[in-house]
Amino acid sequence: MKLNKIGLDQDKSVALSKDLNTLLANFQQYYLNLRGVHWNIKGKRFFDLHEKFEELYVDANLKVDEIAERILTLGGTPLHTFEDYTNAAKVPVGKNITKDVEAVQLIVDSLSELLTIEREILDASDDANDEGTNAMMSDLITEQEKTVWMFTAWLSE
Template sequence: MTLNSIGLNTKKTKVLAEELNQLLANFQLYYQNLRGIHWNIKGHAFFNLHVKFEELYTDANVKVDEIAERILTLGATPLHTFEDYTKAAKVPVGKNISKDEKAVELIVESLSELLKMERNILDIAGEANDEGTNAMMSDFITEQEKTVWMMKAWMGETV
């Protein structure tokens, strides 16, 4: 078994980096969706949602950077073209969404997809004994589960 400079199995980190790149691509799409709904939201909930969407896209932007830096830490290269992002897309693309409920539904659908990917990465990171990736995914999952709950509550639904 070959270990890299941070003490992880190189074969397992290669798989992790591929999964993290998938997550990175989808986070970029999620980020762009958030920018779009932030710009285009209309209606009585505008003031509250405009601010909330900015909060979410700012957070997503930070997470994009964290994911890319983790990929680099594992010895791989992060995806960085829109072509790569769209090829890896699992997150729904929101186009011209201006209605409050549609925007919130897009966020919930997107986070649900991201959570699936993160849980998969969490499993792989555990098998690779990669505490760095594991901790990052755990933090992401905790925050996003709460956001899903809040968005569903806003829509009058339960998780």
Template sequence: MTLNILGLDKKKTEDLAGDLNELLANFQIYYQNLRGIHWNIKGKNFFDLHIKFEELYTDANLKVDLVAERVLTLGETPLHTFEDYTSRAKVPVGQNVSKDVKAVELIVNSLTELLKIERQILDKSSEASDEGTNAMMSDFITEQEKTVWMMNAWLENSI
């Protein structure tokens, strides 16, 4: 077994970096969706949602950076083109979303896809003894599960 500079199995960390790049691509689509709904939201919930969407895209932007830096830490190169992102995206693209319910549904659907990817990475990082990636995924999952719960609670009152 060949070890990388972190003392982790090189093959396993290469695979993890590939998975992290998939997560990065999907986070970039999610981030752009959040920017779009922040800009385009209309209706009586505008003020509350406009602020919430800004909070979410600011957080997503931070997570994008954390994921890209983790890829680098593992010795690989993070994806960085729109073509890379769109070709790997599982997160739905929200185009011209301006209605509150549709916007919140887009967030829930996007986070559901991100959580699937993060749970796969969590399992693999545990198997690879990669505590750095494991801790990051655990933190992301905890935060995003709470956001999904909150968004679903909001949707329950809006339908």
């Protein structure tokens, strides 16, 4: 087994970098969804949702950077073009969403897809003894599960 510069199995690190690039592409689509609903939301809940969506997209932008840096740490190259993101993304695309319920449902659906990808990466990073990626996935999963719970509660009014 050949180890990389941080002491992890080289082949497993390459595979994890590929998986993290899939997550990166999907996070970029999630980020774009958040920007879109932030800009286009209308109605009586505008002020609350406009502010919340901004909070989420600022946070998502930071996470995109962290994911890209993890890919680099593992020796990979982060995807960085819209074409790459479009080809790899599974997160639903929200276009011209102006209604509150539709916007929140898009966020829940997007996070559900991200959680699926993150759990797959968590399993692979555990198998690779990659605590750095493990910790990142655990943190993302914990935070996103709470956000899904809160938005699902909001949707159930």
